[in-house]
Amino acid sequence: MDGDREQAAEWLREAGGGSLHAFEALYGAYAEFVLRIALKMTGSRQDAEDLCHEVFLEVWRQAASYDAARGSVEAWLAVKTRTRCLDFLRRRQRQEARRQQLSARFEPAAAGVEEEALSSISFAQLREALERIPTAQRQAVYGAYVEELSHSELARKMNRPLGTVKSFVRYGLKHLRRQLEGGGWKSGPEGGRMP
Known part of the structure; x- marks a missing residue:
């Protein structure tokens, strides 16, 4: 058992020095362990596999930070996996709450067809406006306001510096507003509404 632990620590040291062979050995030895933890926490095989992949990407980047003492x-690995899973579950909970809010907001009132048409038009216009802003800004705005990712999470996801991501969000919102106003929306205290 101690030999296995020493071997795993050695793989991490070598992976931290850039050894792909050592990283692959570590992955082969511990992927199932990480997957089991993620599966137990998420209850979804697909989510667990995605999280396992994320954990090992983080391990590859941070292998040198491992301290055997x-x-x-x-x-x-268990701490990294648990942290990733908790972040994922919190994000999923926020996304579900956001989806419910959006659903309630765009759900037609019993009054009828006119309100239903207005709500679907406004949603369609929003989607079209998003399509017309630059890709990186669209990804940043979508990540920040629909997926409800923090700027730090977005920076990791987009593989960009934090300041760049903040700029993408700021300019993306500015461009989105211009697109919406060009499509007939007017600014109001709630942020935007049909005229």
């Missing part, structure tokens, strides 16, 4: 490789 602070615990075993298994404990280090």
Whole structure:
């Protein structure tokens, strides 16, 4: 058992130095372990597989930060996996709450067809306006306001510096507003409404 722990720590040290072979060995030895934790926490095989992939990407980037004096490789991986899973579950909960809010907002009132048409037009216009802003800005705005990712999470997801992502969000909102106003929306205290 101690030999296995020493071997795992050695793989991490070598992976931290850039050894793909050591990383692959570590992955082969611990992917199932990480997957089991993620599956238990999420209840979804697909989500668990995605999280396992994310954990090992993080391990590849942070292998050199492992400190054997602070615990075993298994404990280090378990903490990383649990943290990723908790972030994922919180994000999923926020997204579901946001979806419910949007659904309630765009759900037609019992009054009828006219309100239903207005709500679908406004949603269609929003989608079209998003399509007309630059791709990076669209991804940043969508990530920040629909997926409800923090700017730091967006920076990791987009593989861009934090300041760049903040600029994408700021300019994306500015361009989105221009597109909406050009489509007949007027600014109001609620942010935007049909005239």
